[in-house]
Amino acid sequence: MEPMVRRRIEVGSVAARSFAAAGRRVAAAWIAAAAIAGTAGPLAAQTTTSPLPSSIESVEGIIVADVVEFATLPDVDGEAARMMLLVDEPATRRLFVNDMRGRLYSVSYDGRTVELYLDLDDPRWGVAVESQGRERGFQSFAFHPDFGREGAPGYGKFYTWTDTRNTKPKPDFKPGGGDATHHTVLLEWTARNAASPTYDGGAPRELLRLEQPFRNHNGGHIAFNPLARPGDPDYGKLYVGVADGGSGGDPLRLSQNMQSPFGKVLRIDPLGSNGVRGAYGIPADNPFVGQRRALGEIYALGVRNPQRFGWDPANGTMYLADIGQNVVEEVSRVTPGANLGWNLWEGSFRYAGNRGVDVSKPRSDPAMTYPVVEYAHGDPLLQRRVAVTGIVVHRSDAVPQLRGRVLFGDFPSGEIFHFDADNPPEGGNRGFGRVLLRQGGAPTTLLELIRARNRAQGKPPAERADLRFGEDATGRVFLLNKHDGTIRMIVPSGA
Numbered sequence: 160m161e162p163m164v165r166r167r168i169e170v171g172s173v174a175a176r177s178f179a180a181a182g183r184r185v186a187a188a189w190i191a192a193a194a195i196a197g198t199a200g201p202l203a204a205q206t207t208t209s210p211l212p213s214s215i216e217s218v219e220g221i222i223v224a225d226v227v228e229f230a231t232l233p234d235v236d237g238e239a240a241r242m243m244l245l246v247d248e249p250a251t252r253r254l255f256v257n258d259m260r261g262r263l264y265s266v267s268y269d270g271r272t273v274e275l276y277l278d279l280d281d282p283r284w285g286v287a288v289e290s291q292g293r294e295r296g297f298q299s300f301a302f303h304p305d306f307g308r309e310g311a312p313g314y315g316k317f318y319t320w321t322d323t324r325n326t327k328p329k330p331d332f333k334p335g336g337g338d339a340t341h342h343t344v345l346l347e348w349t350a351r352n353a354a355s356p357t358y359d360g361g362a363p364r365e366l367l368r369l370e371q372p373f374r375n376h377n378g379g380h381i382a383f384n385p386l387a388r389p390g391d392p393d394y395g396k397l398y399v400g401v402a403d404g405g406s407g408g409d410p411l412r413l414s415q416n417m418q419s420p421f422g423k424v425l426r427i428d429p430l431g432s433n434g435v436r437g438a439y440g441i442p443a444d445n446p447f448v449g450q451r452r453a454l455g456e457i458y459a460l461g462v463r464n465p466q467r468f469g470w471d472p473a474n475g476t477m478y479l480a481d482i483g484q485n486v487v488e489e490v491s492r493v494t495p496g497a498n499l500g501w502n503l504w505e506g507s508f509r510y511a512g513n514r515g516v517d518v519s520k521p522r523s524d525p526a527m528t529y530p531v532v533e534y535a536h537g538d539p540l541l542q543r544r545v546a547v548t549g550i551v552v553h554r555s556d557a558v559p560q561l562r563g564r565v566l567f568g569d570f571p572s573g574e575i576f577h578f579d580a581d582n583p584p585e586g587g588n589r590g591f592g593r594v595l596l597r598q599g600g601a602p603t604t605l606l607e608l609i610r611a612r613n614r615a616q617g618k619p620p621a622e623r624a625d626l627r628f629g630e631d632a633t634g635r636v637f638l639l640n641k642h643d644g645t646i647r648m649i650v651p652s653g654a
């Protein structure tokens with residue numbers, strides 16, 4: 160127990176020290192901005208909804224990336240595919256993309272063939288995907304790294320993380336309050352033949368079931384660390400993002416509650432059996448294993464809505480994009496046992512509820528891990544609805560101008576950003592620049608490309624992009640959205 164507590168403090172100290180070294184001027188500016196924003200009284204002088212002293216740099220540091228239309232997913236009931244995730248399954252040489260309404264498609268490496276692989280919402284599976292509203296649905300999926308290795312324990316196995324209308328089974332975890340709106344389930348599917356063009360296995364096995372207290376903020380991203388090799392401790396361990404349950408402000412205070420899976424990144428062994436109901440395993444090297452009053456499944460805590468995370472192939476650093484409350488969006492590093500701060504902190508600042516954030520002592524708790532980059536909801540570059548997504552760390556030669564850059568974005572507006580993977584910033588919004596896209600014409604935003612495509616489709620132009628990133632094993636970068644059914648791929652200039 161002791162060593163872990165010490166390790167967590169060390170992690171926070173590194174962030175705090177670097178910040179002190181690199182950011183004193185920025186911190187002073189934050190405080191000055193807070194003083195300007197403040198109205199009256201000692202509390203108001205510290206509290207603001209615009210804590211960053213400047214806007215995102217919109218002109219300097221732009222990288223222009225060429226894009227092509229790579230593949231098209233079909234509409235469902237006249238509505239464009241609600242794409243959330245694209246992953247590569249290298250053993251069977253296919254990409255997979257989901258539609259939040261329950262469909263999982265395979266896409267050939269050349270983008271020419273798109274096939275429905277599995278419909279989670281088919282009545283024969285009994286999954287009953289809950290996909291109403293913007294935030295509920297088939298959230299994420301992951302292929303076991305053994306998926307294509309015949310004879311290996313994970314052969315043919317993949318996992319889906321979805322909201323469900325079927326609330327008859329008893330949940331493994333309840334939030335201890337809220338409205339019991341629906342459940343979120345982690346399922347294991349086993350294909351008989353991994354190379355089969357459509358799913359040829361039976362009904363899924365249920366690993367984990369959560370009762371949701373509120374309709375928003377549900378499952379996050381699930382993924383295996385693609386850098387782990389057979390024999391590594393991280394091989395075959397599934398990272399499971401779980402949002403804070405919803406409403407606003409984490410009213411049940413779940414993200415800092417070590418007995419609750421909500422507001423966490425979990426790490427489990429889907430083929431193990433020492434977890435809840437024996438349906439999955441808790442890896443012995445998880446950071447809180449053996450601690451009383453803490454779930455051994457927890458890998459990191461203090462997250463709000465961890466829809467996306469990813470790893471840097473050059474050094475193994477894990478980054479997570481966490482969607483903010485009313486004020487700040489962030490990308491943070493994730494280390495074992497890290498506390499990313501929510502709902503005590505929003506970005507670098509103390510969370511102050513409806514009043515915004517308190518900027519008086521930014522990044523001052525050494526037990527916390529603070530963002531590498533953050534941006535404010537009121538930034539003029541973005542639309543009114545603001546939410547961060549990520550994460551692609553481009554270390555291949557697939558797109559030379561993006562080599563060594565960490566890509567993240569703001570999904571409603573479709574803005575794409577980059578920062579230096581070898582010298583990541585230590586908070587604030589000055590350490591990153593924009594990526595603009597060129598699809599034939601002048602460099603522009605993803606949203607404008609979607610709107611042009613919508614016009615060609617005879618549809619009203621979308622008002623938001625709902626950007627998500629994807630990548631394959633060779634480093635090709637893909638851009639998803641929810642409004643034109645089109646998967647775009649970033650290509651080298653002149654390709």
Ligand SMILES: [Ca+2]
Nearest residue numbers: 373375376404
């Ligand atoms: Ca929820």
Ligand SMILES: [Ca+2]
Nearest residue numbers: 499500501506
């Ligand atoms: Ca945070």
